[in-house]
Amino acid sequence: MKSEPEEFSIDDLQAMPEQTEHWDGVRNYQARNMMRDQMKIGDLVFFYHSNCQTPGIVGIMKVVRESYPDFTAFDVNDKHYDAKSDPDQPRWFMVDIQFVRKLDRTISLTELKTCPELETMPLVCRGNRLSIMPVTQQQWDFILSLEDKG
DNA sequence: GCCAACGTTGGC
DNA sequence: GCCAACGTTGGC
Secondary structure (H helix, E strand, O other), X not given: OEEOOOOXXXXXXXXOHHHEEEOOOOOOHHHXXXXXXXXXOOXXXXXXXXXXXXXXXXXXXXXXXXXXXXXXXXXXXXXXXOOOOEOOEOOOEEEEEEEEEEEEEEEEHHHHHOXXXXXXXXXXXXXXXXXXXXXXXXXXXXXXXXXXXX
Protein backbone atom coordinates (compact mmCIF):
# COMPACT_ATOMS: atom_id res chain seq x y z
CA MET A 1 0.00 0.00 0.00
CA LYS A 2 1.33 3.39 -0.99
CA SER A 3 1.18 6.60 0.95
CA GLU A 4 2.93 9.89 0.59
CA PRO A 5 4.98 10.26 3.77
CA GLU A 6 4.14 13.96 3.93
CA GLU A 7 0.51 12.95 4.17
CA PHE A 8 0.84 9.81 6.24
CA SER A 9 4.10 8.00 6.91
CA ILE A 10 5.11 4.79 8.62
CA ASP A 11 6.14 6.91 11.60
CA ASP A 12 2.70 8.46 11.70
CA LEU A 13 1.20 4.98 11.77
CA GLN A 14 3.51 3.90 14.56
CA ALA A 15 2.45 6.96 16.56
CA MET A 16 -1.27 6.30 16.28
CA PRO A 17 -3.23 4.93 19.23
CA GLU A 18 -2.90 1.14 19.09
CA GLN A 19 -0.54 1.85 16.18
CA THR A 20 -3.65 1.43 14.07
CA GLU A 21 -5.35 3.60 11.48
CA HIS A 22 -7.97 3.34 8.78
CA TRP A 23 -6.65 3.50 5.24
CA ASP A 24 -8.99 6.15 3.88
CA GLY A 25 -8.92 8.18 0.72
CA VAL A 26 -8.57 5.44 -1.86
CA ARG A 27 -10.51 6.67 -4.89
CA ASN A 28 -9.51 4.15 -7.50
CA TYR A 29 -11.70 1.20 -8.35
CA GLN A 30 -8.96 -1.38 -8.72
CA ALA A 31 -7.45 -0.41 -5.40
CA ARG A 32 -10.87 -0.37 -3.79
CA ASN A 33 -11.65 -3.84 -5.08
CA MET A 34 -8.41 -5.09 -3.61
CA MET A 35 -9.37 -3.82 -0.17
CA ARG A 36 -12.99 -4.86 -0.42
CA ASP A 37 -12.53 -8.33 -1.84
CA GLN A 38 -9.05 -9.55 -1.00
CA MET A 39 -7.70 -8.11 2.21
CA LYS A 40 -8.37 -10.29 5.23
CA ILE A 41 -7.63 -9.88 8.91
CA GLY A 42 -4.06 -10.88 9.61
CA ASP A 43 -2.83 -10.29 6.07
CA LEU A 44 0.59 -8.66 5.99
CA VAL A 45 1.16 -5.57 3.89
CA PHE A 46 4.20 -3.61 2.79
CA PHE A 47 4.08 0.11 3.48
CA TYR A 48 5.43 2.01 0.49
CA HIS A 49 6.40 5.68 0.60
CA SER A 50 5.60 7.44 -2.66
CA ASN A 51 6.23 10.88 -4.06
CA CYS A 52 9.17 11.58 -1.78
CA GLN A 53 12.94 11.74 -1.82
CA THR A 54 13.47 7.99 -1.81
CA PRO A 55 10.35 6.15 -2.90
CA GLY A 56 10.35 2.59 -1.62
CA ILE A 57 9.22 0.02 0.89
CA VAL A 58 9.75 1.17 4.45
CA GLY A 59 7.86 -1.22 6.66
CA ILE A 60 5.32 -3.91 7.35
CA MET A 61 1.79 -3.64 8.65
CA LYS A 62 -1.18 -5.94 8.95
CA VAL A 63 -4.89 -5.86 8.30
CA VAL A 64 -6.85 -5.68 11.55
CA ARG A 65 -10.30 -4.82 10.20
CA GLU A 66 -11.79 -5.89 6.91
CA SER A 67 -13.45 -3.52 4.49
CA TYR A 68 -16.12 -1.07 5.54
CA PRO A 69 -17.37 2.15 3.99
CA ASP A 70 -14.85 4.99 3.74
CA PHE A 71 -16.74 7.63 5.69
CA THR A 72 -14.44 10.41 4.54
CA ALA A 73 -16.30 10.23 1.23
CA PHE A 74 -19.47 11.44 2.98
CA ASP A 75 -17.90 14.49 4.59
CA VAL A 76 -18.15 17.61 2.43
CA ASN A 77 -15.32 19.15 4.38
CA ASP A 78 -12.99 16.25 3.80
CA LYS A 79 -10.34 16.35 1.16
CA HIS A 80 -11.56 13.00 -0.14
CA TYR A 81 -15.24 13.92 -0.25
CA ASP A 82 -17.14 12.31 -3.10
CA ALA A 83 -20.72 13.40 -3.71
CA LYS A 84 -21.36 10.21 -5.61
CA SER A 85 -20.72 8.01 -2.63
CA ASP A 86 -23.96 7.63 -0.72
CA PRO A 87 -24.02 6.28 2.85
CA ASP A 88 -26.82 3.94 1.76
CA GLN A 89 -24.80 2.79 -1.23
CA PRO A 90 -21.17 3.49 -0.47
CA ARG A 91 -18.82 3.66 -3.39
CA TRP A 92 -15.55 3.63 -1.48
CA PHE A 93 -14.21 1.30 1.15
CA MET A 94 -11.27 1.06 3.48
CA VAL A 95 -9.58 -1.35 5.85
CA ASP A 96 -7.84 -0.78 9.17
CA ILE A 97 -4.16 -1.51 9.33
CA GLN A 98 -1.77 -1.85 12.23
CA PHE A 99 1.94 -1.17 12.43
CA VAL A 100 4.08 -4.31 12.58
CA ARG A 101 7.63 -3.05 12.13
CA LYS A 102 9.87 -0.81 10.14
CA LEU A 103 12.40 -2.39 7.82
CA ASP A 104 16.03 -1.96 8.82
CA ARG A 105 16.42 0.13 5.70
CA THR A 106 14.29 1.52 2.91
CA ILE A 107 14.19 -0.84 -0.02
CA SER A 108 14.02 1.72 -2.76
CA LEU A 109 12.05 1.58 -5.96
CA THR A 110 15.34 1.96 -7.80
CA GLU A 111 16.64 -1.20 -6.16
CA LEU A 112 13.42 -3.12 -6.73
CA LYS A 113 13.60 -2.26 -10.41
CA THR A 114 16.98 -3.96 -10.74
CA CYS A 115 15.67 -7.34 -9.56
CA PRO A 116 14.66 -9.80 -12.26
CA GLU A 117 12.68 -11.66 -9.60
CA LEU A 118 10.33 -8.70 -9.35
CA GLU A 119 9.89 -7.70 -12.95
CA THR A 120 6.27 -8.87 -13.02
CA MET A 121 5.30 -6.77 -10.01
CA PRO A 122 2.87 -4.02 -10.98
CA LEU A 123 4.98 -1.65 -8.93
CA VAL A 124 7.92 -1.73 -11.30
CA CYS A 125 5.88 -1.83 -14.49
CA ARG A 126 5.90 1.25 -16.63
CA GLY A 127 3.46 3.95 -15.73
CA ASN A 128 1.94 2.10 -12.84
CA ARG A 129 -0.10 4.26 -10.52
CA LEU A 130 -1.98 1.73 -8.48
CA SER A 131 -1.89 2.67 -4.82
CA ILE A 132 -2.69 -0.83 -3.62
CA MET A 133 -1.46 -3.94 -5.33
CA PRO A 134 -1.05 -7.63 -4.63
CA VAL A 135 2.29 -9.17 -3.69
CA THR A 136 2.89 -12.87 -4.24
CA GLN A 137 4.42 -15.00 -1.50
CA GLN A 138 7.56 -15.38 -3.62
CA GLN A 139 7.86 -11.65 -4.14
CA TRP A 140 7.25 -11.02 -0.46
CA ASP A 141 9.97 -13.44 0.61
CA PHE A 142 12.39 -12.11 -1.96
CA ILE A 143 11.86 -8.50 -0.96
CA LEU A 144 12.42 -9.34 2.69
CA SER A 145 15.62 -11.16 1.76
CA LEU A 146 16.89 -7.86 0.39
CA GLU A 147 16.58 -6.21 3.79
CA ASP A 148 19.81 -7.71 5.10
CA LYS A 149 21.76 -7.01 1.95
CA GLY A 150 22.75 -3.59 0.64
C1' DG B 1 8.62 21.73 -11.60
C1' DC B 2 8.16 18.71 -15.62
C1' DC B 3 5.75 15.45 -17.92
C1' DA B 4 4.42 10.54 -19.21
C1' DA B 5 0.97 7.47 -18.19
C1' DC B 6 -3.31 6.61 -17.00
C1' DG B 7 -8.28 7.16 -15.22
C1' DT B 8 -12.46 9.80 -15.64
C1' DT B 9 -15.74 12.78 -17.75
C1' DG B 10 -18.94 14.18 -20.94
C1' DG B 11 -20.29 15.63 -25.73
C1' DC B 12 -21.75 13.50 -29.63
C1' DG C 1 -19.95 3.41 -27.27
C1' DC C 2 -16.20 6.41 -28.99
C1' DC C 3 -12.78 9.46 -27.92
C1' DA C 4 -10.90 14.17 -26.92
C1' DA C 5 -10.19 16.89 -23.06
C1' DC C 6 -9.01 17.13 -18.64
C1' DG C 7 -7.27 15.89 -13.95
C1' DT C 8 -4.21 13.10 -11.14
C1' DT C 9 -0.29 10.31 -9.90
C1' DG C 10 4.23 9.93 -8.97
C1' DG C 11 9.07 9.24 -10.66
C1' DC C 12 12.62 12.00 -11.86
